[in-house]
Amino acid sequence: MPTLEMYQGQVYLWHYVPSLPAAIAFTALFSLVTTVHTWKMIKLRMWFCVPFVIGGVFEVIGYIARVASYYSTGALGPYLIQAIFLVLPPVFFAASLYMVYSRVVRAVHGETFSLLPPRWASVIFVSGDLLCLNIQGGGSGMLSHPGQAHIGDDIIVAGLGIQILVFVAFMACCVSFNIRFRAHVVETGAARDIPWQACLNMLYATSLAILVRNIYRMVEFIMGHGYLFDNEWPTYAFDGALMLLVMIGFFIWYPSQLTPRDSTTDSMIELTSEGVVSAEHRRSVKP
Template sequence: MPTLETYLGTILWHYVPNMPLAIVFTILFCLVSVAHAWKMFVTKTWFCIPFLIGGIFEVIGYISRAAATNATGSLIPYIFQAIFILLAPVCFAASLYMVYSRVVRAVHGDSFSLISPRWATVVFVSGDWTCLNIQSSGSGLLVHPKQVAIGTYIIVAGLALQVLMFVVFMFCCLNFNSRFRAHVAESGATSDVPWQACLNMLYSTSLAILVRNIYRVVEYIMGKDSYLQNTEWPTYVFDAALMFLVMIGFFIWYPSQLRPTTRDSMIELTADGESSAEHGRTVKPSMGLSIFPLFRIFKLLTSESDR
C-alpha cells in the first residue's frame, strides 16, 4: 500500500497522489493532444505549436503524478509533475495571443485594436516567455529544501505577472470586439472570417486559464500547511479539468481559417462592404525587423503575422 515517504528528511507530498485519477487525465490529455497534432498538420496552423507543446507538458505532468503514487519519496516524479503542470498553461497562452493578432489581421481591423496586431503578438508572447522563465526558475529551486521559500516567491511572481497579462489581454479583446462590432453594425460590412466565434473562444479559454492561475497564486501564497496543498481534489478541479476544457474548446473552435494561406480570400471590411480589390488597391501588412534580441526567439512562430 502506498505510503508517504521523505526525501533526505524532507516531506515532498502531503498526501498520496491518486494513481487512477492521474492515469485518467494522462489518457485524456494524450488523446486531445494527438487530436491537436492532427488538426495542426492538416490545417498547417503552425502558430499552434506552443498549444500542442502545452498538451504534451500536461501528459508528462500527470504521468509523473501517477508514478509518484508508489514513490512519494522520489524527487524526479515530484519535480516533473510540479514543473510541467505549472508551465503548460503558459504554452496555451502563447497560441491564444497569436490567435488574437490573426483575427485582427484577417478582418483588417488594425485601426480598431488598442495594440497593432504585429506588436500584440510580440508584446504578449514575449511576456509569456518571461512568465515561463520566471516560473521555471522558481520550480527549479523547489528541489533544494533550503530554497523552497525563495522558489515559491518566484513562482508566485511569475503567476501574478501572467494573471496581469491575461487581464490586459482580455481587455484588449473586449475593446476590439466592441469597436469592431459597432463598425460592422454601422457600415453593414461582411466578412467570411468567423471573427466573433474566434473571440468567443478566446474569452472562454482565457477566463479558464485566468481562474487556474489565480488558484495557483492562492495555493502558493497559503503555503505548504494550507488546505489547498494538503488536499488533492482542488488540483484536478481548478487545474486539470479547466486545462482539459481549454484544449477541448480550442479544438472545437480551431482557428484554422486564420492561417496566412487563406488571408487573401478574406473580404476586407470597408464602409460600403466592398473589398479592397474593388477599390483597386492591395493591402500588404508592413514588414519590419525586430529591435530586441529576445523577439528573435519567436521569429518562427510570429513571422506569419508580418506577411
C-alpha cells in the same frame, strides 16, 4: 498499499498519496487531446499552434509523473517533474491564444480598431509570456532544494502574478476590439463571411479558464502548507479540468478559418451543419 515516505528521511514531499486513477485518467485524456491537436495542426499547417501542442505534451508528462509518484512518494524526481510540468503549460497555451487575436484582427482588416497593432500585440504579449515562463521555470527549479523551496515558491508566485496581469491586459485588448469593431460591422456590414466573433468568444472562454487556474495556483503557493496544498481535489478541479477544457475548446473552435482577404482573393466562410468549410474564390477579371 502505498504510504507517504520521507525524502532522504528529512521531509515529506507530498501531504497525501496521489490518486492513481485520477492521474491515469488525466494522462489518457491529455494524451488524446494533444494527439488530435498535433494531427490538426499538421493537417492544416497552423504552425503558430506549436506552443499549444507543447503545453499539451507538458500536461501529459506532468500526469505521468504523478502516476509514478503514487508508487514512490519519497522520490524527488517524479515529484519535481510533475511540479514543473504542470505549472508551465498555461504559458504555452497563452502564446497561441495571443497569436489567434492578431489573426482575427488581420482577417477582418480591423487594425484601426485594435488598441495594439496585430504584430505588436503578438510581440508584446508573447514576450510577457516568455518572461513568465523564465520566472516560473527558475522558481520551479529551486523546489528541488528543501532549504530554498520557499524562495522558489515566492518566485513562482511572482511569475504567476505577472502572467495574471498580462492576461487581464490581453482580455481588455480583446474586449476593446470587440466593442469597436462590432459597432463598425453594425454600421457597414463588413466581415459578414468571417466568424471573427466566434473566435473572440473562444478567446474569452479559454483565457478566463487560464486566468482562474493561475489565480488558484497563486493562492496555493501563497498559502503554502494550507488546505490547497494538503488536498488533491483542487488540483484536478481548478487546474487539470480547466486546462483540459481549454484544449477541447480550442480544438472545437479552431482558428483555421481565419484567412486575411486581399485585392485578388476572397476568403468565403461557409457555415454548414457539418462544420466550418473554407474555400478560396478567385475574382474574375473582365477584359
